[in-house]
Amino acid sequence: MPRLAIYQPDIPQNTGTMLRLAACLGVPVEIIEPAAFDVSDRNLRRSGMDYIQHVTITRHISWRAFEAWRQEAGGRLVLATTKGAIPYADFTYRPDDVVLVGRESAGVPEEVHAAADARILIPMQPGMRSLNVAVTAAMILGESLRQTRSFPQPDTINP
Helix, strand or coil: CCEEEEECCCCHHHHHHHHHHHHHHCCCEEEECCCCCCCCHHHHHHHHHHHHHHCCEEEECCHHHHHHHHHHHCCCEEEECCCCCEEHHHCCCCCCCEEEECECCCECCHHHHHHCCEEEECCCCCCCCCCCHHHHHHHHHHHHHHHHCCCCCCCCCCC
C-alpha cells in the first residue's frame, strides 16, 4: 500500500484535508516535522475532523528521522515537485512507494530532492506555479492506488 508523507506542513487545513483523504483511501501518513503549527493529536483532530481516528499517522521529529525510518522500511521515495522530470500519470508506481509532498510555502530543500528516488510533476498550463498541496496529494495518490490496485474495496455496492 502506498503511503503519503507530508514535509513540514505549513497550513493545518491542508494537512487536515490530506488526513481526511488518507483516511478515506486507507493510506498511512508520515508527518515530517517541524510543522508551522502544533501537530498535536488535538489539533490534528480539529483540522481532520472525525476522520482522524481512521488514519494511521506516524510523526517523525525531523527529515533525518524520517529518512532513517524509510531506509529501514525500504520504501521508494517519490517526490511531488514542480521541478519534477516525469509527469505523475506516466510514472510506474509500486505498492511500497512513499509519495512525498512539500511545504505549501517552500516545497522541499535540495537535500530532500537529492534523496528522492523519483521526482514527479503534475503538468500545468504555462505560467502557473503550483496546485494546492492537498489537490496534488489527491491526484498522485489516486493514480498510485489505481496502478497498484490498492483502492479500498467496498463490501457492498449501494444502488
